[in-house]
Amino acid sequence: MAEITAATVKELRERTGAGMMDCKKALNETNGDMEAAIDWLRTKGLAAAAKKAGRTAAEGLVGVAVAGNRGAVVEVNSETDFVAKNEQFQEFVRTAAELALNGAGTVENLLAAEWPTGGTVEEKLTGNIATIGENQSLRRTAVLQVNDGVVVSYVHNAVGTGLGKIGVLVALESSGDKGALEQLGKQLAMHIAAANPQALTGDELDPATIERERAIASEKASESGKPADIVAKMVDGAIAKFRKENALMSQLFVMDNKTKIEDVVKAAAKDAGADISLNAYVRFQLGEGIEKKESDFAAEVAAASGVKKPEEVN
Known part of the structure; x- marks a missing residue:
């Protein structure tokens, strides 16, 4: 019997896309024979995930969960929106969000977490890929916590409890009335879903983003033909406006389009009875930042059948 090492298990996992425990079991069942282990995984339907790993997964669901003073959000991607409606997929996203509550807010930590019925989150995901028949990925996760106060969640375009296309968490620290805090948190979460702020305050905006905006503003201002000192003021004004419009605390509340979010929070403190x-x-x-591959369905069918498209025939 060939020696079964961590390196061997890793190689089998990379070649098949199956979960680590499944790979270890396959090697044990086949006395360490790599090729036989691959066949063993294929017969169990566990190696199917490898063929799907290269496909773009930009659909799926965002899931949120809140317990006590902690909240978690996850994004799990699939190739098609059809799979996002699958009960097995939805249950995975919902459970992953709940498990994320006890994690460190990293994908690696969540993938290694124990699944309720055994194995790990990663192994459950690999099994889902094999049984559902599409590539899926746990793309990202985050956790928020307060010492005293509430963490409120909101899901936009919900398809089920805690599942949708946009998921938001809001952390409010306060010793005030929890009901008032929950109400404020829900309103702020809805605002965030709609307004998509890029940072909490203007000073926290990404420096690279500010520099890019400054370059654009400079080019526009320079075309005005005004003196250099005026151009500089125009650029500074444009950046100040950008900071105001893209930082949450200075955005205008979508409910009335006239009150700054920071003032909304201050006003709510009166109802809560505390700062x-x-x-x-x-x-x-869902899917933000993922570059979707454009597909030519006719070309795919032709390629599968071995028939060339008319323009490919000389």
Whole structure:
């Protein structure tokens, strides 16, 4: 019997896409024979995930969960929206969000977490890929916590409890009335879902983003033909406006389009009976930042059948 090492298990996992425990079991069942282990996984339907790993997964669901003073959000992607409606997929996202509550807010930590019925989250995901028949990935996760106060969640375009296309968490630190805090948190979460702020305050905006906006503003201002000192003021004004419009605390509340979010929070403190600090927020929008591959269905059918498209024939 060939020696079964961590390196051997890793190689089998990379070649098949199956879960680590499944790979270890396959090697044990086949006395360490790599090729036989691959066949063993294929017969169990566990190696199917490898063929699907290269496909773009930009659909799926965002899931949120809140317990006590902690909240978690996850994004799990699939290839098609059809799979996002699958009960097995939805249950995975919902459970993953609940498990994330006890994690460190990293994908690696969540994938290694124990699944309720055994194995790990990663192994459950691999099994789902094999049984559902599409590539899926746990793309990202985040956790928010307060010492005293509430963490409130909101899901936009909900398809089920805690599941949708946009998931938001809001962390409010306060010793005030929890009911009033919950109400404020829900309103802020809805605002965040709609307005998509890029940072909590203007000073926290990404420096690279500010520099890019400054370059654009400079080019536009320079075309005005005005003196250099005026151009500089125009650029500074444009950046100040950008900071105001893209930082949560200075955005205008979508409910009335005239009150700054920081003033909304201050006003709510009266109802809560104590000061309120909006500590943090998280907004996950499904598929943001993922470059979807454009597909030519006719070309795919032709390729599968071995028939060339007319323009390919000389």
